[in-house]
Amino acid sequence: MLSIFTRLPRLHRVLITLCFVFMIFAFFLPSPRSLHQETSFYQIGQPYAVDINLENLTTPEAPPSAAQLSWEKHTVQSGESAALLFKRLGLSSRLLYQLTSADKDIKQQLTHLRPNDVLMFGFDSDHELVQLKRSLSPYETFIITKADTGFVSELEKKEVHYQYNYAQASIESSFWNAGRSAGLTANQIIEIAKIFGWDIDFALDIRKGDQFKVLYQEELLEGEVIGRGKIMAAIFTNQGQTFKAVFDDHSENYYDENGRAMKKAFLRSPLDFRRVSSNFNPRRLHPVTGQVKPHRGTDYVAPVGTPIWAAGDGVVLKSSYNQFNGNYVFIRHSSTYVTKYLHLTKRKVKTGQRVKQGQTIGTLGGTGRVTGPHLHYEFLVNGVHKNPRTVSLPQSASLTGQNKTTFIANAKLRLNKLERYSELLAKQ
Numbered sequence: 281m282l283s284i285f286t287r288l289p290r291l292h293r294v295l296i297t298l299c300f301v302f303m304i305f306a307f308f309l310p311s312p313r314s315l316h317q318e319t320s321f322y323q324i325g326q327p328y329a330v331d332i333n334l335e336n337l338t339t340p341e342a343p344p345s346a347a348q349l350s351w352e353k354h355t356v357q358s359g360e361s362a363a364l365l366f367k368r369l370g371l372s373s374r375l376l377y378q379l380t381s382a383d384k385d386i387k388q389q390l391t392h393l394r395p396n397d398v399l400m401f402g403f404d405s406d407h408e409l410v411q412l413k414r415s416l417s418p419y420e421t422f423i424i425t426k427a428d429t430g431f432v433s434e435l436e437k438k439e440v441h442y443q444y445n446y447a448q449a450s451i452e453s454s455f456w457n458a459g460r461s462a463g464l465t466a467n468q469i470i471e472i473a474k475i476f477g478w479d480i481d482f483a484l485d486i487r488k489g490d491q492f493k494v495l496y497q498e499e500l501l502e503g504e505v506i507g508r509g510k511i512m513a514a515i516f517t518n519q520g521q522t523f524k525a526v527f528d529d530h531s532e533n534y535y536d537e538n539g540r541a542m543k544k545a546f547l548r549s550p551l552d553f554r555r556v557s558s559n560f561n562p563r564r565l566h567p568v569t570g571q572v573k574p575h576r577g578t579d580y581v582a583p584v585g586t587p588i589w590a591a592g593d594g595v596v597l598k599s600s601y602n603q604f605n606g607n608y609v610f611i612r613h614s615s616t617y618v619t620k621y622l623h624l625t626k627r628k629v630k631t632g633q634r635v636k637q638g639q640t641i642g643t644l645g646g647t648g649r650v651t652g653p654h655l656h657y658e659f660l661v662n663g664v665h666k667n668p669r670t671v672s673l674p675q676s677a678s679l680t681g682q683n684k685t686t687f688i689a690n691a692k693l694r695l696n697k698l699e700r701y702s703e704l705l706a707k708q
Contacts (some may be wrong), residue, residue: 451491
């Protein structure tokens with residue numbers, strides 16, 4: 281066959297080859313019926329079965345959001361622990377164990393509840409605890425949230441902003457009343473007395489006509505004032521003498537406008553400012569004997585039991601009792617200074633004990649030869665009695681170098697701001 285094909289003319293061979301190729305191509309083409317079926321299978325708008333496993337397409341159900349929870353507010357009662365609180369709310373001890381064993385922060389928060397603490401419990405539709413919130417402050421909330429692995433915690437903090445505010449007053453009856461009339465809180469009034477307490481005896485030295493000006497911070501949360509911050513600058517005029525104090529952001533202490541420390545080695549007054557029975561007077565008539573006898577000290581009348589503070593750091597020279605002094609404490613502060621505290625109800629320190637400035641060494645009373653309860657306070661320099669209200673006192677370390685330069689610049693700005701507030705108030 282092949283030899284016959286090769287002897288044919290070239291044109292005939294080409295035609296035969298083309299015919300053969302066409303026949304093979306036609307053999308593999310689908311039939312008209314198959315073409316019709318294939319076309320109908322993909323017609324638009326026709327429903328067709330799809331072999332898909334829908335379980336493979338599902339996602340885990342997300343936990344409900346805080347808005348979807350049912351919230352219950354509960355206040356911790358006096359003497360109530362977390363166990364008692366959960367029992368009162370009908371929550372199981374097992375749930376409490378799961379919470380406290382989840383992490384140390386949760387345990388810390390739930391085992392140190394205080395009376396009047398407010399807790400928010402968030403439950404899902406099955407009354408399962410999903411979230412627990414404890415408010416720590418107006419801007420901090422401790423949050424416990426249920427997760428796949430148990431319970432997790434976080435501390436949510438809201439941003440607190442600060443603004444300046446100002447107060448001033450002229451004293452008519454007392455420093456306390458003037459501070460309250462100026463809109464200051466009790467803590468702010470006490471803070472002012474602490475700031476200037478090394479220069480002014482607030483129990484004895486305050487006079488009608490004394491004045492003060494204060495620049496302080498206010499805390500803002502979401503545009504609302506939620507509290508008072510630091511006193512940033514203050515000016516106090518006492519009996520014609522003016523004292524200035526500015527807060528140093530770096531050391532968190534107060535200095536005058538030139539960087540000298542407000543803090544001194546001794547307090548002017550060894551107790552909270554109250555009323556006094558007599559001032560320093562070397563020719564004072566003794567209230568018991570009626571004789572003119574030097575009263576080498578200062579008497580402070582205050583309620584029995586009022587804490588008495590060490591005026592400065594030192595060592596207790598003597599802590600004892602006799603019929604004249606009653607319960608008394610003597611403190612040596614150095615080879616130069618000694619302070620004495622007489623007529624105490626109780627002594628809180630022992631002979632030889634080291635004490636710190638402001639530490640409670642006893643309580644005010646009426647023991648010994650006295651006409652009534654009071655503290656008799658003496659201040660000796662090299663064995664000589666001095667008026668503790670006017671004696672020159674050694675100063676704590678002042679600022680130096682770059683710290684001093686930076687502070688003086690900031691102090692000038694704050695004192696200028698304080699004066700501008702004062703001028704604006706005067707124009708109103």
